[in-house]
Amino acid sequence: MAEIQIKGVAKSFGSYTALHDINLTIQDQEFVVLLGASGCGKTTLLRIVAGLETATTGEVWIGGKRVDHLPPKDRGIAMVFQNYAVFPHLTVFENIGFGLRMKKLPNDEVKRRVERTAGLMHIEQLLGRYSGELSGGQRQRVAVARALAMEPDVILMDEPLSNLDALLRMEMRAELKGVLAESNTTAIYVTHDQVEAMSMADRISVMHQGRIVQAASPIEVYRNPAAEFVAGFIGNPPMNFLPATPQGGGRWAVAGQVLDGPQTPKALKFAIRPEDLRLADHGLQAVAKVIEPLGAHLLVTCDVNGALFRAVLDSDLSVKPGDTLTLAPQSDRIRWFDPETTRAVA
Amino acid sequence: MTPRYLPYVLILPVTLFLGVFFLYPFALVAKQAFTTGGGFTLDNFREVVGYWKFPISLKNTMLLAAIVVPVQLALALLMATMVNRMQKGRDLVLYVWTIPLGISDLAAGIIWLAIFEQSGFLNSMMTGLGLVDQPITLLGYQNPWLVFAAIALAEIWRATAIMLVILVAGIGLIPKEYYEAAEVFGASPWKRFVKITLPLLRPSLQTALILRVVLAFEVFAVVVALGGTLFPVLMGQIYSYQFDLMNGGGAAALALIVLAISVVFTLIILRALRVPKGATI
Numbered sequence: 064m065a066e067i068q069i070k071g072v073a074k075s076f077g078s079y080t081a082l083h084d085i086n087l088t089i090q091d092q093e094f095v096v097l098l099g100a101s102g103c104g105k106t107t108l109l110r111i112v113a114g115l116e117t118a119t120t121g122e123v124w125i126g127g128k129r130v131d132h133l134p135p136k137d138r139g140i141a142m143v144f145q146n147y148a149v150f151p152h153l154t155v156f157e158n159i160g161f162g163l164r165m166k167k168l169p170n171d172e173v174k175r176r177v178e179r180t181a182g183l184m185h186i187e188q189l190l191g192r193y194s195g196e197l198s199g200g201q202r203q204r205v206a207v208a209r210a211l212a213m214e215p216d217v218i219l220m221d222e223p224l225s226n227l228d229a230l231l232r233m234e235m236r237a238e239l240k241g242v243l244a245e246s247n248t249t250a251i252y253v254t255h256d257q258v259e260a261m262s263m264a265d266r267i268s269v270m271h272q273g274r275i276v277q278a279a280s281p282i283e284v285y286r287n288p289a290a291e292f293v294a295g296f297i298g299n300p301p302m303n304f305l306p307a308t309p310q311g312g313g314r315w316a317v318a319g320q321v322l323d324g325p326q327t328p329k330a331l332k333f334a335i336r337p338e339d340l341r342l343a344d345h346g347l348q349a350v351a352k353v354i355e356p357l358g359a360h361l362l363v364t365c366d367v368n369g370a371l372f373r374a375v376l377d378s379d380l381s382v383k384p385g386d387t388l389t390l391a392p393q394s395d396r397i398r399w400f401d402p403e404t405t406r407a408v409a
Numbered sequence: 410m411t412p413r414y415l416p417y418v419l420i421l422p423v424t425l426f427l428g429v430f431f432l433y434p435f436a437l438v439a440k441q442a443f444t445t446g447g448g449f450t451l452d453n454f455r456e457v458v459g460y461w462k463f464p465i466s467l468k469n470t471m472l473l474a475a476i477v478v479p480v481q482l483a484l485a486l487l488m489a490t491m492v493n494r495m496q497k498g499r500d501l502v503l504y505v506w507t508i509p510l511g512i513s514d515l516a517a518g519i520i521w522l523a524i525f526e527q528s529g530f531l532n533s534m535m536t537g538l539g540l541v542d543q544p545i546t547l548l549g550y551q552n553p554w555l556v557f558a559a560i561a562l563a564e565i566w567r568a569t570a571i572m573l574v575i576l577v578a579g580i581g582l583i584p585k586e587y588y589e590a591a592e593v594f595g596a597s598p599w600k601r602f603v604k605i606t607l608p609l610l611r612p613s614l615q616t617a618l619i620l621r622v623v624l625a626f627e628v629f630a631v632v633v634a635l636g637g638t639l640f641p642v643l644m645g646q647i648y649s650y651q652f653d654l655m656n657g658g659g660a661a662a663l664a665l666i667v668l669a670i671s672v673v674f675t676l677i678i679l680r681a682l683r684v685p686k687g688a689t690i
Binding site for chain 2: 113
């Protein structure tokens with residue numbers, strides 16, 4: 064059992080506060096992705112869990128034991144670093160076995176575990192090589208094998224795929240997910256890549272300016288973003304926003320259209336995902352500006368009442384810049400945000 | 410000018426300079442070492458090696474190097490590790506530690522002579538504290554080990570910084586991530602030093618050690634200042650062949666012997682600290 068509890072963790076570097084009061088509980092064997100733009104504090108949070116950084120305040124518990132005062136080696140964790148940190152002066156075998164040697168495991172046990180994890184990562188044939196003789200993808204596999212060989216309770220990954228090319232990243236994503244699911248470890252995975260987060264995570268914790276904005280399943284984060292930031296960050300292209308003025312009785316005026324919405328007297332923002340728009344007889348009047356054929360779809364960037372607005376439409380459609388489209392939002396997919404608090408309004 | 414020849418043209422001035430002021434004199438010295446009046450001979454070598462002071466000066470030089478270099482290596486590694494960990498004042502500390510580098514070796518010898526001589530600081534301090542009744546001769550023939558210790562101390566003080574600067578630069582090049590990985594995977598600070606710092610520092614260690622060992626075989630001015638004739642070393646012998654005995658052939662032969670010793674030790678260091686084939690450091 065290795066449940067991770069992060070309780071009231073904050074971190075300041077001088078006058079700069081990198082993390083504000085972070086609270087997060089990660090279930091045993093759960094795969095949690097910390098997602099955010101660079102500088103949002105996700106790596107700092109991971110390093111605090113690893114013990115490479117000390118929290119200014121707050122507690123970290125792993126497997127029911129408070130660990131924030133313990134050195135990394137006593138926390139039952141293993142880590143995969145962004146630049147792999149595969150030791151250049153050791154062979155792949157000795158790299159994978161490094162932690163086991165530090166634990167002073169007998170030679171045959173080291174050999175058994177190294178060969179087993181090398182097999183899992185398909186690098187058995189590379190055991191005698193040095194890191195300088197490996198490709199980026201192979202080095203990445205060594206870094207993961209080194210972490211798995213420790214048979215840790217918790218595996219921490221800091222943007223492990225960010226240095227790979229796109230095709231390899233997609234391949235490794237699936238493979239890593241499979242290997243981690245089999246290893247029964249709890250995993251925290253830091254990335255700025257929303258596709259990685261969506262495809263791998265059991266739960267995504269979206270971070271922004273040192274705070275967790277939303278922690279929920281990928282589909283929940285996608286469908287029901289808790290804040291404007293999440294709506295704008297997740298999804299490619301991101302959600303569209305338009306100002307909405309209350310007409311009373313839960314009716315809202317959005318770019319000349321009247322739509323049903325929440326019962327509140329305050330001004331709100333209307334939001335809709337580009338793929339939740341359909342061409343219809345009644346709807347938002349959008350002037351097409353840029354048309355980008357993406358093969359499967361057509362991405363149309365338009366102007367709605369002076370605001371930037373994107374729609375993902377059927378690729379068979381013929382649209383030219385300057386055409387006026389009538390776009391109807393799918394009513395159950397419309398979301399509303401309070402412009403003052405930036406939070407979602409139900 | 411075609412780009413193909415450009416590199417050679419660019420290194421031509423340096424090559425010419427080295428040829429005229431290094432290779433040519435070196436050839437002359439070699440010629441001098443292998444000739445007397447007539448043709449090729451090994452007489453000069455036989456003479457200098459057969460002289461009674463040769464084994465002593467060889468032993469002294471080797472002993473001094475054997476004591477001084479390891480102490481300097483250990484100190485330089487310790488100091489480099491400390492400097493590397495400093496958050497503030499790092500540059501100031503590094504400057505202070507490298508001050509002795511800016512002092513000539515003779516001046517360094519004289520500084521330490523001012524401490525150890527009969528009317529020196531050490532004696533004044535000891536009499537002042539009442540440890541001795543009157544100043545004692547520290548650097549005399551009665552205390553050969555004290556002479557040796559004073560020379561070793563002065564050499565360590567003077568020349569540790571040359572290793573330090575090389576090692577500081579080398580340690581600074583080791584990515585922090587390796588240390589973090591080692592820490593996460595259970596390596597104690599000592600293990601991190603032995604398993605990460607030392608192996609990854611091999612190229613810098615090679616440079617620092619070769620430089621320092623070769624310079625240790627050339628120790629001269631500090632020894633003259635502190636030990637005079639009490640502690641003969643190879644370089645002192647070369648000096649005395651050239652200027653006291655007016656025996657240029659002998660001086661040249663001895664110089665070649667020192668060169669040979671330096672080359673042998675350089676090869677040993679290169680071999681001992683070689684990077685395994687395939688590993689990139």
